Amino acid sequence: MARGKKTTVYFCQSCGYESSKWMGQCPGCGEWSTFVEESIEKKAVGKGRGSLAGEDLKAHKLSEIEMLDKGRMPTGFAELDRVLGGGIVPGSLVLVGGDPGIGKSTLLLQVCRNLAGSMEVLYISGEESLQQIKMRAQRIGQFAEGLWLFCETGMERIEQLVRRQKPQIVIIDSIQTIYSEEISSAPGSVSQVRETTARLLQIAKGMDITIFIVGHVTKEGVVAGPRVLEHMVDTVLYFEGDRHASYRILRGVKNRFGSTNEIGVFEMREAGLQEVENASEFMLNGKPKGASGSVVACSMEGTRPILVEIQALVCHSNFGIPRRTAAGTDLNRVNLLMAVLEKRAGLSLSSSDAYVNIAGGVRMNEPAIDLGIVMALASSFRNKVVDDKTICFGEVGLSGEVRAVNMAQQRVSEAKKLGFSTCILPKVCVPGLTDTQGIRIVGVGSIREAIQNG
Numbered sequence: 001m002a003r004g005k006k007t008t009v010y011f012c013q014s015c016g017y018e019s020s021k022w023m024g025q026c027p028g029c030g031e032w033s034t035f036v037e038e039s040i041e042k043k044a045v046g047k048g049r050g051s052l053a054g055e056d057l058k059a060h061k062l063s064e065i066e067m068l069d070k071g072r073m074p075t076g077f078a079e080l081d082r083v084l085g086g087g088i089v090p091g092s093l094v095l096v097g098g099d100p101g102i103g104k105s106t107l108l109l110q111v112c113r114n115l116a117g118s119m120e121v122l123y124i125s126g127e128e129s130l131q132q133i134k135m136r137a138q139r140i141g142q143f144a145e146g147l148w149l150f151c152e153t154g155m156e157r158i159e160q161l162v163r164r165q166k167p168q169i170v171i172i173d174s175i176q177t178i179y180s181e182e183i184s185s186a187p188g189s190v191s192q193v194r195e196t197t198a199r200l201l202q203i204a205k206g207m208d209i210t211i212f213i214v215g216h217v218t219k220e221g222v223v224a225g226p227r228v229l230e231h232m233v234d235t236v237l238y239f240e241g242d243r244h245a246s247y248r249i250l251r252g253v254k255n256r257f258g259s260t261n262e263i264g265v266f267e268m269r270e271a272g273l274q275e276v277e278n279a280s281e282f283m284l285n286g287k288p289k290g291a292s293g294s295v296v297a298c299s300m301e302g303t304r305p306i307l308v309e310i311q312a313l314v315c316h317s318n319f320g321i322p323r324r325t326a327a328g329t330d331l332n333r334v335n336l337l338m339a340v341l342e343k344r345a346g347l348s349l350s351s352s353d354a355y356v357n358i359a360g361g362v363r364m365n366e367p368a369i370d371l372g373i374v375m376a377l378a379s380s381f382r383n384k385v386v387d388d389k390t391i392c393f394g395e396v397g398l399s400g401e402v403r404a405v406n407m408a409q410q411r412v413s414e415a416k417k418l419g420f421s422t423c424i425l426p427k428v429c430v431p432g433l434t435d436t437q438g439i440r441i442v443g444v445g446s447i448r449e450a451i452q453n454g
């Protein structure tokens with residue numbers, strides 16, 4: 001391709017897949033109608049950005065590299081620290097994605113507040129004015145002097161300011177509003193989002209600054225989603241939750257410095273986000289007593305067991321094809337479990353509508369909740385209540401067998417802590433339990449057994 005030539009390419013706004021022609025379905029992520037045209041200027045070859053640390057052309061021996069014990073910095077939120085793998089790693093690039101209005105700006109402004117007393121923090125907003133940020137800050141509380149605000153969308157000016165100010169933490173809110181003059185396409189387009197993130201990566205690694213990037217998730221594909229830049233950053237966190245409910249879940253989906261799948265639970269209050277330490281208690285809040293189709297299951301989210309209420313409603317279908325929905329879990333999984341129930345437990349569900357819901361709007365996909373879904377469906381179908389003080393967990397196989405899951409003891413302990421009196425779990429997990437005092441353990445080998453005991 002000729003140097004400096006302007007070309008038109010098509011990008012998938014969901015995953016960033018690049019193609020020379022428009023396509024209906026993205027071969028990268030399988031989404032439909034996500035391709036948009038963008039004109040990009042191919043950079044002249046040889047003008048690469050060079051090394052991350054800004055050094056000469058030199059390779060290093062592993063033994064020569066000094067281990068700098070930079071340590072992790074606590075964010076002031078234990079829930080966030082856990083998701084980050086134990087605090088902020090200096091010089092890392094962290095992406096915080098989520099739906100608009102979920103609370104990303106609020107969370108990061110609160111992190112700024114926690115850190116401003118001990119270090120220099122620069123909050124760069126491309127979305128809100130200084131007055132708007134001040135208004136939000138007033139809801140959150142008192143701020144120390146170490147927080148600097150800057151409203152800007154030009155990448156070049158942001159870079160200049162960061163190089164001059166040399167803060168330890170930078171927040172970019174949001175990446176979709178930032179543009180680089182070197183690229184002709186609009187802010188929020190795939191090429192802009194990529195270019196500006198690459199520049200931020202340079203700054204983070206070269207100057208040892210931790211940068212938090214906010215990225216909005218958009219369904220319509222008007223702006224490029226955070227998935228486009230997941231591969232460039234060190235850590236990817238998603239902030240999720242039902243906008244109408246007050247709690248929010250911060251989920252780690254990628255972490256170069258810690259384990260993924262950890263979650264942090266927050267509650268949105270009048271004065272900002274509040275950490276929720278006892279997530280299980282919070283999730284079970286409002287569980288109906290003595291209702292059929294409601295069962296408590298246990299899911300491991302990273303290292304933490306969380307109890308959730310699974311609700312199912314099974315009723316006779318008035319149409320030829322029964323209706324099935326699943327909120328908070330995978331519909332295919334629900335369909336599969338219903339087929340297993342029909343074939344292996346003799347429940348004739350094929351002409352019934354079924355609605356499954358994980359109460360509270362959380363998403364849980366761990367196989368260990370299978371048994372909970374099965375018991376909730378059976379309970380609703382038979383209109384037989386499962387005892388309120390019973391929890392269950394276990395993976396269900398196609399033969400109707402209840403299979404082993406990991407960390408059984410942690411789950412039992414969590415149930416005990418919350419005052420449950422019976423735990424239905426896979427039979428094979430029972431010998432591995434070390435502390436079962438005060439709770440009745442019911443080991444089951446098949447869903448038939450589980451339903452009889454429920």
Ligand code: TYD
Nearest residue numbers: 100101102103104105106139269270271272
């Ligand atoms: P926001 O952080 O602006 O969302 P995002 O940056 O992800 O788009 O969150 C906005 C919502 O949070 C808004 O609906 C108001 C609510 N909110 C509170 O309930 N309490 C508060 O103290 C604050 C600051 C916001």
Ligand code: MG
Nearest residue numbers: 104105127173
């Ligand atoms: Mg915001």
